[in-house]
Amino acid sequence: MKKVLLIMPISTLNWGEKNAGGVDSVCQMLVRELASRTQPLKYRYRVLAFDPKSQEQYTGRPIILSEQVEVIFAPANESRIGLPLPGIVTGWLRVREQISNYKPDIVHAHMNSWMIWPGGRAKNILTLHSYRKIGRKPVSFSNDLLYEKIIPSLSEYCVDIFTCVGSELVEALKKDTNKPIHIVSNPIDIAFNSQLKNEMVKTQDNKIKLVTCALISRRKRVDLILALLKEIRKSGRDVTLNIIGPNVDPVYYSELEMLIKKWELSDNVLFLGRLNQKEIIQQYQDADVGVFLSDQETFGLAPLEMLAAGLPLIATSVGILGERKDTFSKLGVTYYSNEQIENIACSIDSILYRDMRKAQDYIRSHFSAQGVLEQYESLYDEVIR
Template sequence: MKKVLLIMPVSTLDFGSSTKGGVDSVCQILIKDLIENKYNNYRFRILAFNPKFKEKNNISLTKISPNIDILQVPTQEKINNIRIPSIIVNLIRVHREVREFKPDIVHSHQAPWLIGIKGPKRIATLHTYKNICRNPVSFLNDIFYAKLFPWLCNFYIDHYTCVGKSLALALKNDVKKTTSIIGNPLNPLYFEQTINFKKLTNLKFITCALLTKRKRIDSIIKLIIRLYQTGIDVELTIIGPNVDNQYWQELHDLIEKENASQYITFVGSKNTGEIKELYENSHIGIFLSSEETFGLAPLEMLASGLPTISSSVGIIEERSEFFERIGTCIIDPTQEEEALAKVIAFTNQPPLIDRDALKNEFSANAVNNQYFNIYKTLLNA
């Protein structure tokens, strides 16, 4: 039985109950599939970096299935009461697990965690690269994570996987290593509810995203206001945390200026079950981000049965014909009049979503099997 060390950001073992972002959500879905489908040809140890984990004394290996152990560790720690940069303490953890577990493969969902690893086959899954979908942090941090680490990681990686073509194309300019494109999985919970669209007296729109300028929540609000001004009875529910106070204020100023507070509602962060319930009580999903490496949210709306309006980003841009065929209206929010006309036509005759086609492409089982094919190729090389 071959041994695989998976290195992931995971904020909870109560999968779906909370998340610290898209990569965290993806890793929770992949782990849950590993547990439920019992891939018996492999023994897994998961090194889970948990940003919410503070109790250093409670760190212990937990068996979550017959062939899967998980070790939750904090992302930040002190050594001799001195706070050390997180990348250093993370690498100490990774190297310790490699020595103790002796894996055949180390597969990390953050490339820098592989720095210095020698011996086992090494796979890095990229969810971002250099400045693609990365928010600036500080001058020094940006130097390390956008320039130094991408160059250094290449010496310690045998195979890259990217969640989208934009990452793979950027990577191709810098490295000669084998690269595969493997998308992100959808939570199977979203496929459980069937939403039957009927002729309604009002339209309930819903969006789900971090409240940042890149997600263009302001464009969604402006579109909903335009629909309201044409005489359509609309509502908009906005799921997502405030992570930019200035932008948050701008959104509220826009709503107040247009006197739209009676039909636009912010509900804050929600867990998977709560998001699913909100989707079940909505009619149209909308997602108008300006940049995504993959873009999970609109796919989750489609999986829930929601006809979905999306900008051309991430996987929807890469496979636009597929997504239009299964029930997506793709618009350019910068072309306001054209976008408004397309949305009105779309909502007048909303399609029935082909969720089977979506599930076949983006189930957790399908994604994990693609990773296993890479494992087999590397082990047989």
């Protein structure tokens, strides 16, 4: 049986208990789906799971999830021979060790820094969740030079097939390579697919509960959500906003606090910080409308998770919501623009009562972990044919 080495950021095998972001969450879903299959798999899998928070230590001993799926954890940052080395170096060393020990037929990585001269004779597949400046926050001159210029150029030589989670990444990548590129969307966890709440319960007390889920960073445009909240309140409605997500930009967070004070929204806004999946689902169950007004997304997990949970959605045309705008408009998504903010605020009742069952069905049928894995395995078949 052919062997696949998956290289992924994964923070836990207690699925959904924690994650360090969207890619971590996606990779947890995929490995969970692999391990839960009852029919024999086409391939044998080993997952080299880099813990983004470096809480899991490297032992080299596989954790057996099923007969054909095993996991080896490694910290994203670690010391070697007593020296604290950059994560890109220690990660590269771990990748080469696993390729040497496991001797896979296919190496499939979810970050391009793991695909720089990995060694071995395997066919290499790279899935891009971000690329160069797309989907990436600037850090420093040297860091940006490394991750936006050097690593993309070096990894391109070692990859046989690319996959991207969205068309924006594909268009950018086409400028740099002639190698095959495929779009494979991210999966949405079936745990979010819950039953719609009784519509009569939603507004029986005249309250409207908005919810958003995002890193508190400038690109996520939480300030626009606050402005929408203000407009809805001007119409006389009792409205609140729960904001799920960690503060990763203290300067921007301070600006949000000033806006809240200026617009007298202190009693209407609650920052919840980072929550686990179960807690996020509960917030969605308690909410009336999901809001996601990001400036840029390579895919956009959070708004699709809101739709999967049955929430009416107000969103910007980014990521998959931009690529399939006509489809999602017909499914009930309200698309936001600055010019439409007053109209959206005035239409909040019609948004509130929107039937989102068709959107739920669409998410369930088009973004399943099983479907994503089937696409990946078709690429494995192709690359080793």
